[in-house]
Amino acid sequence: MIVVRFTLLVLLAGVATGCASAGAVPTPRPFPGAALPPGAGAPVATVPEAAPPAPDAPGNGILPAAPVNALVATALTFRGTPYRNGGSDPSGFDCSGFVQWVFAQHGARLPREVRDQYRVGEEIDRDEVAPGDLVFFETVSRGASHVGIALGNGEFVHAPSSRGVVRIEKYTSSYWDSRWVGARRVM
Numbered sequence: 001m002i003v004v005r006f007t008l009l010v011l012l013a014g015v016a017t018g019c020a021s022a023g024a025v026p027t028p029r030p031f032p033g034a035a036l037p038p039g040a041g042a043p044v045a046t047v048p049e050a051a052p053p054a055p056d057a058p059g060n061g062i063l064p065a066a067p068v069n070a071l072v073a074t075a076l077t078f079r080g081t082p083y084r085n086g087g088s089d090p091s092g093f094d095c096s097g098f099v100q101w102v103f104a105q106h107g108a109r110l111p112r113e114v115r116d117q118y119r120v121g122e123e124i125d126r127d128e129v130a131p132g133d134l135v136f137f138e139t140v141s142r143g144a145s146h147v148g149i150a151l152g153n154g155e156f157v158h159a160p161s162s163r164g165v166v167r168i169e170k171y172t173s174s175y176w177d178s179r180w181v182g183a184r185r186v187m
Contacts, residue, residue: 068132068187075102075149075157076168083164088112095147098159098166099134102149108186118144121186129183135171137179144181 075098084092088101096114103110111117118136129135131152136144148158154172159165169176 068130071102071106071187072131072149072151072157074105076151078102078166079157079168081159081166083159083161083166085161087159093159093166094161095159099147099149103186110186114144114147117147118182118184121184124183124185126180126183130185132185132187134184134186136181136183137171137176138181139179146179150183 078090078093078098081090081098082092083094085094086097087093088097090101093101096112096117099117100110100112110120114136117134121134124133129150131150133150135148135150135156137146137148138144139146146158146160148156148169148171150156150171151168154170155168156171157166157168160167160169171177171180
């Protein structure tokens with residue numbers, strides 16, 4: 001009986017961490033077995049919140065001038081991918097691993113942790129959120145602890161631990177609306 005309770009406690013702790021990351025860094029590849037892009041093995045650098053934008057790049061220079069629709073299309077291809085705590089590749093994602101992976105496919109190097117992703121780019125008002133922006137929520141801990149990619153019309157795609165697959169939801173729904181922390185533009 002004690003073993004069963006302990007096992008349930010461990011499983012509950014894993015689910016409750018939601019988007020906690022194991023610190024893994026995805027290896028961006030367009031398909032299994034593809035060559036790594038230049039610089040893929042280099043450590044990810046975070047951008048301080050007050051960092052000024054690069055003078056010749058969109059946003060803060062984190063993402064090269066890639067069409068937003070291509071980034072959104074990439075994110076949508078992963079619908080149905082299973083949630084995996086600490087997951088950062090198509091075999092299973094947590095929320096920040098999903099965001100990091102999608103942006104990496106377009107040459108963007110984002111930090112691994114939600115709280116660090118929340119410091120990247122430009123803060124934008126909720127009524128200015130556009131496709132490709134990052135949207136943040138407070139779920140398992142105070143402050144930004146969950147992230148997704150905005151699609152437009154109040155929708156976002158993300159890797160939630162509940163129901164366990166990458167999916168689209170409305171951030172205007174009562175559940176997500178009450179947990180809204182903010183949005184960032186990194187493009």
